[in-house]
Amino acid sequence: MASLFERIREADIGIRPQVPETSLEESPSLSAALGCLVLLKTEHLQPTGSFKVRGATNKIRVLGEAARRRGVLTASTGNHGLGVARAGRLAGVAVTVYMAASAPTTKRRAIEALGADVVFVDGPPLDAELEARRQSELQDRPYVPPYNDLDTMAGQGTIALELHRQAPDLDAVFVAVGGGGLVGGIGAAMKHLAPAARVVGVWPEASQCMLKAIRAGAIVETVERDTLSDSTAGAIEPGSVTFPICREVIDEMVTVSEDEIAGAMRRIAEGERWIVEGAAGVALAGLVRTADSYRGKKVAVILCGRNVALETFLAAMERAGTPSAGEVARESAHESRVEGTR
Numbered sequence: 001m002a003s004l005f006e007r008i009r010e011a012d013i014g015i016r017p018q019v020p021e022t023s024l025e026e027s028p029s030l031s032a033a034l035g036c037l038v039l040l041k042t043e044h045l046q047p048t049g050s051f052k053v054r055g056a057t058n059k060i061r062v063l064g065e066a067a068r069r070r071g072v073l074t075a076s077t078g079n080h081g082l083g084v085a086r087a088g089r090l091a092g093v094a095v096t097v098y099m100a101a102s103a104p105t106t107k108r109r110a111i112e113a114l115g116a117d118v119v120f121v122d123g124p125p126l127d128a129e130l131e132a133r134r135q136s137e138l139q140d141r142p143y144v145p146p147y148n149d150l151d152t153m154a155g156q157g158t159i160a161l162e163l164h165r166q167a168p169d170l171d172a173v174f175v176a177v178g179g180g181g182l183v184g185g186i187g188a189a190m191k192h193l194a195p196a197a198r199v200v201g202v203w204p205e206a207s208q209c210m211l212k213a214i215r216a217g218a219i220v221e222t223v224e225r226d227t228l229s230d231s232t233a234g235a236i237e238p239g240s241v242t243f244p245i246c247r248e249v250i251d252e253m254v255t256v257s258e259d260e261i262a263g264a265m266r267r268i269a270e271g272e273r274w275i276v277e278g279a280a281g282v283a284l285a286g287l288v289r290t291a292d293s294y295r296g297k298k299v300a301v302i303l304c305g306r307n308v309a310l311e312t313f314l315a316a317m318e319r320a321g322t323p324s325a326g327e328v329a330r331e332s333a334h335e336s337r338v339e340g341t342r
Contacts, residue, residue: 007154011058024166029271035295048082050305056083058155067142075132078107080146085114098132100125125234147181148240157185164193171297172198176282178232180242187249201250202286204229228278256285266320277308
């Protein structure tokens with residue numbers, strides 16, 4: 001833990017100016033509704049639309065010159081691939097991204113637009129990770145892990161240093177959990193900087209790999225279902241370095257339903273006028289579910305990304321009960337008529 005914290009502090013300097021510090025914004029609407037001071041960490045406003053650019057940039061930063069010349073490989077459901085593609089482009093490093101064939105088309109196109117090559121792998125996201133690692137050895141090219149790597153985790157952990165500078169008296173931070181790189185990095189730093197703050201890990205009910213592992217005391221095979229939080233979906237690599245760290249730093253574990261995720265996405269859209277992806281909705285949904293425990297407290301929610309397909313976002317809004325486009329149009333027309341009579 002101490003060595004990881006030192007890596008995080010080094011990364012906080014080393015990834016600048018390629019990775020900007022994101023703002024921590026108070027949400028008056030959420031604060032009023034939930035009875036606590038809600039601060040939103042705007043990672044969805046990163047250049048690639050996700051926090052993943054932090055870990056990717058840091059990992060490429062620490063590679064030697066010879067390794068950079070060979071180019072790098074990675075595996076991703078989208079956001080990590082975008083981060084590696086951007087970091088590679090800025091550093092002049094060739095990038096190949098292995099993706100599950102089921103990965104969102106919008107993310108694939110965005111990765112290719114940044115100059116990276118994309119290779120599809122049949123099967124779940126873990127199969128793409130394993131194939132990328134295998135090809136890394138065959139081709140003698142460095143692998144940039146999406147979560148199972150201390151340098152990647154250190155990059156993600158820089159969020160916690162920013163949180164501490166922006167709000168040193170936080171009572172809790174809510175984080176969506178997939179492979180554990182984000183919550184592990186944030187948690188490792190928070191335990192040094194603000195040990196009294198609770199690190200709350202939140203999972204979709206449909207995808208609980210790390211949660212099941214923590215409860216079992218070992219990484220176990222877990223059945224996964226489709227979820228709006230595709231960025232956190234996928235099994236954990238055997239022997240992942242994130243597992244023991246997550247066991248140590250996560251203070252509270254919460255699961256949320258697909259309806260709760262959709263509802264949280266709607267709250268952000270209506271209250272903040274931001275489109276966020278399902279994983280960001282997961283973190284907020286965790287706070288909504290546990291709000292009674294945090295009344296009068298100051299809490300941060302990590303809005304980890306915005307890269308969601310339009311049809312997926314619209315489906316989430318419909319699921320959450322958002323009025324149809326026709327209803328919105330009729331309401332707008334009515335408001336215009338009322339405005340005209342004033």
